[in-house]
Amino acid sequence: MSSKFSLTGISDIALGKDLRSENEVVGKKAGMTVLNSVSFFLAGVSILFLIAFQINESVSLTWFFLSEAIAFLLIPLLARQGFVKAAKILLIAYADVGIIILSSVFGGDAMIQAFFIPAMGLSILLFDNTQVHLRNMGILLSILSYFILDYIIFERISISESSFSLVRWSVLTGSFVTTWLIFNTFSQFKEDAEHQTLELLQKEQELNQELSLKQEKLETYIEQLEVATEQLAKSTKAKSEFLATMSHEIRTPMNAILGMTHLLKQDSPREDQIEPINILDFSGKTLLSLIDDVLDFSKIEAGKIEFENIEFELNKLVNVIVESFKITAKNKGIELNTEIGEGIPNILVGDPARLTQILNNLVSNALKFTEEGEVRLSVNALQVGDDDSVRLQFTISDTGIGIEEDRVNTIFESFTQASQNTKRLFGGTGLGLTISKQLTELQGGTISVESDEGEGSTFFVELTFEKGSSTDEAKAITKSEDNAESLRGLRVLLAEDNLVNQKVMLRFLERWNVDMTVVDNGKEAVEAIKEHNYDVVLMDLQMPTMDGYEASEHIRKLDDPYKRNTPIIALTAAALKEVREKVYASGMNDFVTKPFNPADLEQKLFQFIEK
Structure with a gap:
């Protein structure tokens, strides 16, 4: 201006x-x-x-x-x-x-x-x-x-002189009048302009004050947001710690329950004991599955889910799944069948644990909602060529109650089940299918369903795997299964502070003719290693006096090269990636998750003997 x-x-x-x-x-x-x-x-x-x-x-x-x-x-x-x-x-x-x-x-x-x-x-x-x-x-x-x-x-x-003077004064008067009009108009305009300027300045001050107030509010909101973000981070951390603690605390007694149940099955129980033992086994595994679902759902929501890329044997994975549900199917009078198509490589590279979890959820659902007929798990190749990968379709079909047409598209949502009375009749969290869908899609796969109410359902899972080139692991597994006596005389040191889990582990290792020594904490484990030679150490992670991580680090620093290189297998109830990374960082060779699968533990022990 x-x-x-x-x-x-x-x-x-x-x-x-x-x-x-x-x-x-x-x-x-x-x-x-x-x-x-x-x-x-x-x-x-x-x-x-x-x-x-x-x-x-x-x-x-x-x-x-x-x-x-x-x-x-x-x-x-x-x-x-x-x-x-x-x-x-x-x-x-x-x-x-x-x-x-x-x-x-x-x-x-x-x-x-x-x-x-x-x-x-x-x-x-x-x-x-x-x-x-x-x-x-x-x-x-x-x-x-x-x-x-x-x-x-x-x-x-x-024109006379007087007339000329009259003309002169007339012109002069006209000039003065014109000047007066112009300056009067200009003065009025100037006053209006000044008034408008004052109004604009006043509005500007008001706007500045309003802007200042809003800026103060914004700064307050930012501070509140930072506090809320910090509280959310603390809450997330506390949630993760809580879940890890609960996982450990629940899995530890579950290890004893499932371990003892497994032993009872192998002890030739009486006819009247078989059904209670099977119920106990089924209930324990169901509870463990619910715990895993909640933990996985939490990790998926937090974006912390990760996948392994290791070799595994497809035939063995399918057989393990079928074996785990064999008793359930038998008790319900349902046939549980499998079919693997021709031309599918047996050794694949991927995440076998997540694939097992997906298929377990689908087979478990199929058995849960089927009262008669058949549940079938089929594996077919959608694309097999000379390249290094293969696209597989896993089909889980049943002859159960089926799904209502208007709810087919919602069953993969969190905490959702096929009908309003499903939860009342069959129980469950409603997370199994949600987790299966997210785990499948996070690996670049797809999952879908076809169903007719009252006639059954068919779930389709498509995933791509790399073809494996090594068969050493499969050979080791086969040799382990065929030579159960090969563990005889194996010297094992068990570091476990839970008395019940000590007894469970002792019962298993005695059946495998293993010579086992038990200590209550990591400090005692280090002292035992110094005094005696052991072939393998089974190390619990959370123990008083000295935990498993610190004990492993002390063992790896011993002067005796044989003692220093003794294989250490971690026993952990926290199936989290951070725990696994810490296990390897502390010098341990491998880990077994509680509740442990006896076959898995036997296999790992046998592998370290071969080494």
């Missing part, structure tokens, strides 16, 4: 600039540009005549040209205040009056009256086609002035 509303702004007007904005060009119309240019040109001419007549005192016209110069300077200001049409008419009028006066002084022989022609052209330049009547008025004014000059002043009227 221009800081000056005074005559110092005349130069800006001459250049076509707005007094209220230094960068904004006014005079978009040609008429305004002509008005400014002609006004200042004629003002300059009037000043020249003023100087000339001031020097030549024979004719006293200084007063007239002074008034003319002032008028020409003020006409653009009048136009800037909004009186554009009046300013244009005054410009023409003052130009005509100037021609008349000069013609009167120099006489008709000077032909100064010829300047009425450009005066008429000035009217055409000042007014556009939308102002024809004003244009005609300006032209008529010039013609009338010429008529007065040529036919009245020169021919008929002889």
Whole structure:
């Protein structure tokens, strides 16, 4: 905004600039540009005549040209205040009056009256086609002035000195009146502008205050958000720690329950004991499955789920799944069948634990909702070529209750089951299918379902695996299964603080003819290693006095190379990736998750004997 509303702004007007904005060009119309240019040109001419007549005192016209110069300077200001049409008419009028006066002084022989022609052209330049009547008025004014000059002043009227003085004072009065009007209008505009400026400043202050308040509120919100974020991080950490603790605390007694149940099955129970033992085994495994579902769902939500990429044997994986549900199917009188298509590589590379989890959830559901008929697990190759990968489709079909048509698309949602009374009749968290879907999709696979209510359901899981090249693990497993007596005489040190788990482990290892020594904490394990030689150490992680991690680090620092390199297998109830990484970082060779699978433990022991 221009800081000056005074005559110092005349130069800006001459250049076509707005007094209220230094960068904004006014005079978009040609008429305004002509008005400014002609006004200042004629003002300059009037000043020249003023100087000339001031020097030549024979004719006293200084007063007239002074008034003319002032008028020409003020006409653009009048136009800037909004009186554009009046300013244009005054410009023409003052130009005509100037021609008349000069013609009167120099006489008709000077032909100064010829300047009425450009005066008429000035009217055409000042007014556009939308102002024809004003244009005609300006032209008529010039013609009338010429008529007065040529036919009245020169021919008929002889102006006396007193008359001339009257004319002079009339023109001077007109100049003063014009000046008063212009400055009065300009003063009013200036006051309005100042008032508007004050209003704008006041609004600006109010907006600044409001902005300051909002900024303070925003800073408060940011601080609250930071506090909430910190609390959320603490809450997430506490949740993870709680889940890890609960996992450990629940899995530890579950290890004893499932371990003893497994031993009872192998002890040739009486006929009346078989059913209770099977119920105990089924309930324990169901509880363990629920715990795993909750933990996995939490890890998936937190984005912390990760996948392994190791070799595994497809046939063995399928057989283990079938064996784990064989008793359940037998008790319900349901056939549990498997079928693996031809041409499928047996050694694959992927995450066997997650694949087992997906298939376990689907087979478990199929058995749960089937009262008669069959549950079938089929594996077929969708794409097998010469490349290093294979696309497999796992199909789990049943002849159970099926799924209502309007709920087929919702069964993969969290805590959702096929019907309202399903939970009441069959139980469950409603997380199994959700976790299976997310685990499948996170590995780049797909899962879908086809179902008819009352006729059964079929689930399809598609996953891509790399083809394995090593068969050493499969050979080791086969050799382990065929040579159960090969563990005889194996010297094992068990570090476990839980008395029940000590007894469970002792019962298993005795059946395998293993020579076992038991200690209650890590410190005792280190002392035992120093005094005796062992083939394998089974190390619990959470123990008093010294935990399994610290004990393993002490063992790896022993001077005796044989003792220092003794294989250590971790016994952990926390099936978390962080725990596994810490296990390997502390120097342990492998781990077994509680509740442990006896076959898995036997296999790992046998592998370390071979090494």
